[in-house]
Amino acid sequence: MKKMKMSQLLRGTFIAVMAAMLIGLVASCSKDDDDDNHVNGAGKSHKVVFKAIASSGSNIDVAVYGIDGNPTTASSLSGTTWSSPEITSEPGAYNANVAVNAIGANASSTLKVQIWVDGELKKEGTSSGQYLSASASYTF
Numbered sequence: 001m002k003k004m005k006m007s008q009l010l011r012g013t014f015i016a017v018m019a020a021m022l023i024g025l026v027a028s029c030s031k032d033d034d035d036d037n038h039v040n041g042a043g044k045s046h047k048v049v050f051k052a053i054a055s056s057g058s059n060i061d062v063a064v065y066g067i068d069g070n071p072t073t074a075s076s077l078s079g080t081t082w083s084s085p086e087i088t089s090e091p092g093a094y095n096a097n098v099a100v101n102a103i104g105a106n107a108s109s110t111l112k113v114q115i116w117v118d119g120e121l122k123k124e125g126t127s128s129g130q131y132l133s134a135s136a137s138y139t140f
Contacts, residue, residue: 045091046140049116050084050098054132057105065098089140098125099135106130 050065060082063074067089074084082100089096102111111132115123117140125136 043092046089046093046117047119048087048089048096050096051114051116052082052098052100052102052134053112053114054080054102055104055108055110056080058102058109058111058132060100060102060111063098063100065096067093067096071097093140095137095139097135097137099133102132104128104130104132 048067050063052060052063054060058080060077060079061075062077063082063084064071065074065084066072067087072084074082084098096115096117098113098115100111100113102109104111107130109128109130109132111127111134113125113134113136114121115136115138117138123136123138125134127134
């Protein structure tokens, strides 16, 4: 039963992240004709790192992360922390997305995901419970 719930949770999270990335890609394409795409740093490249931190006794299992419509899946993870390699976005990239799943030690377990852009924490998402799924999205 637990395996089935986790599988459904992972599938649901993956679909949500893919939808967010697709929306980001569509929004990015619609902005291509703008002459003023340098507002809020949208016209330059960024260095992005995704992180996850789970409470003691939890186990991070899978992470899906990426910029615009280019997701990467890191599976078969373990431990209470995870960090992606640094990714340099293309100039004009629209958004960054991350979703991480973990199994907590108990119903009080927590999971936090973070998006770091150019060395600054820009967005966080949290989850609590035994089956953890946290996500975050940041628009450049």
